[in-house]
Amino acid sequence: MSQAAVTPEKPVDTNFDPATVDLKGFDIAVPEYFSQQKHWALFDRMRKEDPVHFAESPEFGPYWSITRYSDIVAVDTNHKQFSSEPAIVLPDPEEDFNVKMFIAMDQPKHDVQRKVVSPAVAPPALADLEDLIRERVGKVLDSLPVGETFNWVDLVSIEITTQMLATLFDFPFEQRRKLTWWSDVTTAGPDGGDTGLNDEERRAELRECLETFAGLWAERANQPPKNDFISLMAHNPAMQGMEPMELLGNLMLLIVGGNDTTRNSMSGGVLALNQFPAEYDKLRNDLSLIPNMVSEIIRWRTPLAYMRRTALEDVELGGKTIKKGDKLAMWYVSGNRDEEAIDRPYEFLIDRPNARKHLAFGFGIHRCMGNRMAELQIRILWEEIMKRFDFVEVVGEPAYTKSVFVHGITDLPVRVHPKK
Template sequence: MNTGKVDVSELTTAERFSLLNKEVQAKYAVDPHRDVDQIPLAELSPEHPSLFQHQSMFKYFARLRKEDPVHRTEDSMFGPYWSITKHQDILDIERNFKVFSSEQRYGGIQLAGKPYDEEGVDPRFNLPMFIMMDPPKHTAQRKAVQPMFVQRSLKPLEPIIRERAQAILERLPINEEFDWVSEVSIELTSQMLAILFDVPQEDRMLLIRWSDAATNNANPELFSSVEEAFKELWQCFEYFSNIFEKRKASTTPGHDLISMLAQSESTKEMPPNELLGNLLLLIVGGNETTRNSISGGVKFFDEYPDEFERLTRNPNLVPSAVLEMIRMQSAIAHMARTATEDTEFRGKKMKKGDRLALWYVSANRDEEVFQQPDRFRIDRENIRTHLGFGYGIHRCVGYRLAEMQLQILWEEILQRFKRVEIVGAPKFQWSSFLHGITKLPVRLQHK
């Protein structure tokens, strides 16, 4: 039950985005182990990060899909909002981007975002990026980096990914406990990020740190305040600004992401905060879904060892298995949208300015779309309908690369290991934006 008198709407952008305000934390504390069926429907609110940290949110979403799939929460740590929990409803809203906007000035793509007057916002926290833009600017900026992720550009990356995956797996200890997240998931994604940005491999963990600062600055284990996190983000700008200017001045077209931004007419003259915003978008996009789906795959195969045996017997199912990992993990738990006008959706009247959470983590377990949705099944027939990469104009631009990394890694795992056994409780991220695994103790059995 909520207690206290703090008004979330009166918080600054920094306070609301960080969620580190102690009054807010106290008012909106939840018991993640509470029986969901005993909560009155009007009070059912699935957005609290503690529910995700304890993996309690699935029961909340299952009830909402059944009883109130377009659900209004009047009071939360993010303010009032609508939960969109069904697969088809999310598709319909994503298609209607003129009415349901992702624009930053309305609040952007996270529930923690706050609408603001562009002239009055603290510039330290104003980081425009193309995922928080509507067409036509979104379209032009997305096109700047899209060539990196087409098939002809990805093909040369395949042997590089395989070589790096092999090296990572070969150095892992056998029959000894270690953390899969740090030794494999983060290692592969960080190495590939350094390649995509064409920066030294020894700097790769800076990219992971900046990804955490952009998406997980509410975690007191990582940052003492939002100001600390944003100081680190501006260090990211300092790191890349000289690189950007040098590649902008180059007469030879580059094939890395920085060069593409620096040489495109739509992005080469971006102001500093917009350059930083788009850099962070590409860093986070190249990190979170791949990293957490790699970790999630290990977890799901540990829970369903029969599926691992099936995959061992039939490695041709690796591409399908990878998509099932992405569906089950749903590394991006939600994307937020804002109603740009009064409208009605599924019989619910929404007002201009209303915030919506498109819960991909719920839609990917929609019983009307996926048979036995909570079960991990590597040969799921309609797996391509998953929303692990979003949908519509804002679908993840690098989804093919993410799939390629996962496929290659699991091909190499199958050749080496009889089993990847989880030997301790996984730890999950305190976030309802990202559905992440932060620790995964495992032990390997060699073939």
């Protein structure tokens, strides 16, 4: 996952019309297309004109783009023909810095390692955490500077998710922003992405992450078992003897999984309600819509744009022959705008029927392990927002993550208007 957001070394020409650009061989895996919001129109055309699309990327090599909802589900649930190894992102693993994680493993090892950490986000654990989450969310919202413009991403989305991450890892609470930083480093490319780090600096940061957690592992291994991620791993035989790069990989997976989906949905929901004010009115009049709205927010934002698979044999898909060893990108962000599967997909509808029928969490054995945790945090956030504020108003243009993998928001200027 560490090369997920690779930024091309040379400036990319984005001065083109998505409606007329030649799609033959077109490489959509360019971060600037996403940060400049050109990807929507490009994916619309790809779904209609070439839904199983081949491209040669100068950064990632040859790969197939799977853009329609039905094809994505077909690939995501077919573990016999499509493998998660050696990576779930388009770049191949770095030979001299090859991290391994269970999301990029096939059965049976995937299932064994996933089962070790899943109790931390299982329904009984969520029930125990709900009051704590609500208390923390309330404190964050009560601390916001009323009457001033501020970045919702930083003061709310990152702060809430990072507090929860610290709890899930039982990480030193006062150092919790390190988790956000390591998540950003993980999903940035060798030449910097949004972090400004070069390749060696990025690796140094990830080594610090590994060293920090190795110390916590040693402590937990000599303490009674608890329900945090590190203790669960340290006390389970299935996780013993992991090489450092495998431990680092699983740490990176859990940090990113617990961070990007939730924080970008927390920001995306505010943006969507401002873009669709009638839905904000609908919410004010019926707070019982919040749980359904949470699913619609996650579909609308689709916080991780794609996942990669690798063909284990020759496969026919959408009239194309995908050869054994070929890479495929399942573009969740495209499938969640597919008119053939989702009615009025470009509209944000908080009372959408079957709102949970989205692609953002994936399908099959690799479906997002923490999906219920993400939904819980976003639900509580909006319940607490609606107690305090009549309007969270977006007052400037959002800035988007320069990334192919993380479909994120980096800056969202807002003002909050308390209830009278």
